[in-house]
Amino acid sequence: MAPAIPVVIEARGLGKIFSVERAPIVALQDISFAVPEGRFVSLVGPSGCGKSTLLQMLAGLVPSTTGEVLVDGAVVRRPIPEKISVMFQDATLLPWKRIAENIEFPLEIAGVPAAERHARAAGMLALVGLSEFAERYPHELSGGMRQRIAIARGLAPNPRILLMDEPFGALDEQTRIKMGHELLRIWAKTKKTIFFITHSLTEALFLSDIVLVMSHRPGRIVGVIDAALPRPRTYDIIGSAEFGAVRNRIWKLISQDDTEAGETGMASL
Ligand SMILES: Nc1ncnc2c1ncn2[C@@H]1O[C@H](COP(=O)(O)OP(=O)(O)OP(=O)(O)O)[C@@H](O)[C@H]1O
Ligand SMILES: [Mg+2]
Incomplete structure (x- = not known):
C-alpha cells in the first residue's frame, strides 16, 4: 500500500x-x-x-x-x-516600489538580510520569467505580468x-x-x-x-x-x-x- x-x-x-x-x-x-x-x-x-x-x-x-x-x-x-502566503482578492503591488522591491517586501518585514532578499527576489523573478523587469515599476507591466509578480511575492518567503x-x-x-x-x-x-x-x-x-x-x-x-x-x-x-x-x-x-x-x-x- x-x-x-x-x-x-x-x-x-x-x-x-x-x-x-x-x-x-x-x-x-x-x-x-x-x-x-x-x-x-x-x-x-x-x-x-x-x-x-x-x-x-x-x-x-x-x-x-x-x-x-x-x-x-x-x-x-x-x-x-x-x-502560509496569502494572495488576496484585491491585492495590489506597491506602485512606488520597483518590481524587485515589491517581491522583497514580505522578506523585509520578516527581517531577512538585504543580500539574501536580493538573491531570493532574483530567483523568484526567474521562476515567473520576468527577470528583465526587476527595476521597473508596477505601472510599466501588463495585468497578467503584475499577477505573476504577485505570485512571485507570495512564493518569496518560501511558504x-x-x-x-x-x-x-x-x-x-x-x-x-x-x-x-x-x-x-x-x-x-x-x-x-x-x-x-x-x-x-x-x-x-x-x-x-x-x-x-x-x-x-x-x-x-x-x-x-x-x-x-x-x-x-x-x-x-x-x-x-x-x-x-x-x-x-x-x-x-x-x-x-x-x-x-x-x-x-x-x-x-
Ligand atoms: N467583516 C465583515 N463584517 C460583516 N459581514 C461580513 C464581513 N466580511 C464578510 N461578510 C459577509 O459574509 C458573507 C461572505 O462574504 P465573503 O467575502 O467571504 O464572500 P465570497 O464568497 O468571497 O464572495 P465573492 O465571490 O463575491 O468574493 C457576505 O454576506 C458578507 O457580506
Ligand atoms: Mg471573495
Missing part, C-alpha cells in the same frame, strides 16, 4: 457569524475538509457564500465562531507567514502553503488561461500546497486535484470533487468528454443549491 499523504490544512466544523448592528450574518456553517500535502485544491461557490472569509480563517487572519483550523496538526490562532483568492479574476480569458498554465508549471516545480478560490468551474477543474463546492450563504461544503484528470494538463483537456462530465457534476451541485436558495449569485462556467 502507498504511504498516506500527510494532511497540511484541516478545517474542523468551522462556522462564522458576523455580528452587525441589525442582524448577525451567518457566513459559514459546519465546514470540514482536509488538504493533503502538495495538492492543488480549488474552492468554488456563488458570490457572497463565504469563500474569502474561509480563506482568511485558514490564514489565521479572521477568527472562527465555531470549530478550528489546523496546519500541520497545530491549531491556527494567528498568521504564520513562514508557512509551504499558498492561499489564493481569485488571483486571475480581473484578467481577460486568454491571459487567464496562460496564467493557469504558468501557475501549474510553478506548482509542479515548487511542490507547494495550493488552496485556490475561483468563480470559474472550468478554471477550478483545469488546475486542481480536488474541487470543493460551496453552497449559498450560509456557506457549507456541498461537494468534494476528485478532479483526477491526467497531468500535465493542456488546453485540449477542456474540450474532452471526461472534463465536461465532471464540470457538469459540479454545476449540478451548484445549481441545485441555487434552486433551493432561490437566489441569483452565480458561479460562472
Whole structure:
C-alpha cells in the first residue's frame, strides 16, 4: 500500500457569524475538509457564500465562531507567514516600489538580510520569467505580468502553503488561461500546497486535484470533487468528454443549491 499523504490544512466544523448592528450574518456553517500535502485544491461557490472569509480563517487572519483550523496538526490562532502566503482578492503591488522591491517586501518585514532578499527576489523573478523587469515599476507591466509578480511575492518567503483568492479574476480569458498554465508549471516545480478560490468551474477543474463546492450563504461544503484528470494538463483537456462530465457534476451541485436558495449569485462556467 502507498504511504498516506500527510494532511497540511484541516478545517474542523468551522462556522462564522458576523455580528452587525441589525442582524448577525451567518457566513459559514459546519465546514470540514482536509488538504493533503502538495495538492492543488480549488474552492468554488456563488458570490457572497463565504469563500474569502474561509480563506482568511485558514490564514489565521479572521477568527472562527465555531470549530478550528489546523496546519500541520497545530491549531491556527494567528498568521504564520513562514508557512502560509496569502494572495488576496484585491491585492495590489506597491506602485512606488520597483518590481524587485515589491517581491522583497514580505522578506523585509520578516527581517531577512538585504543580500539574501536580493538573491531570493532574483530567483523568484526567474521562476515567473520576468527577470528583465526587476527595476521597473508596477505601472510599466501588463495585468497578467503584475499577477505573476504577485505570485512571485507570495512564493518569496518560501511558504509551504499558498492561499489564493481569485488571483486571475480581473484578467481577460486568454491571459487567464496562460496564467493557469504558468501557475501549474510553478506548482509542479515548487511542490507547494495550493488552496485556490475561483468563480470559474472550468478554471477550478483545469488546475486542481480536488474541487470543493460551496453552497449559498450560509456557506457549507456541498461537494468534494476528485478532479483526477491526467497531468500535465493542456488546453485540449477542456474540450474532452471526461472534463465536461465532471464540470457538469459540479454545476449540478451548484445549481441545485441555487434552486433551493432561490437566489441569483452565480458561479460562472
Ligand atoms: N467583516 C465583515 N463584517 C460583516 N459581514 C461580513 C464581513 N466580511 C464578510 N461578510 C459577509 O459574509 C458573507 C461572505 O462574504 P465573503 O467575502 O467571504 O464572500 P465570497 O464568497 O468571497 O464572495 P465573492 O465571490 O463575491 O468574493 C457576505 O454576506 C458578507 O457580506
Ligand atoms: Mg471573495
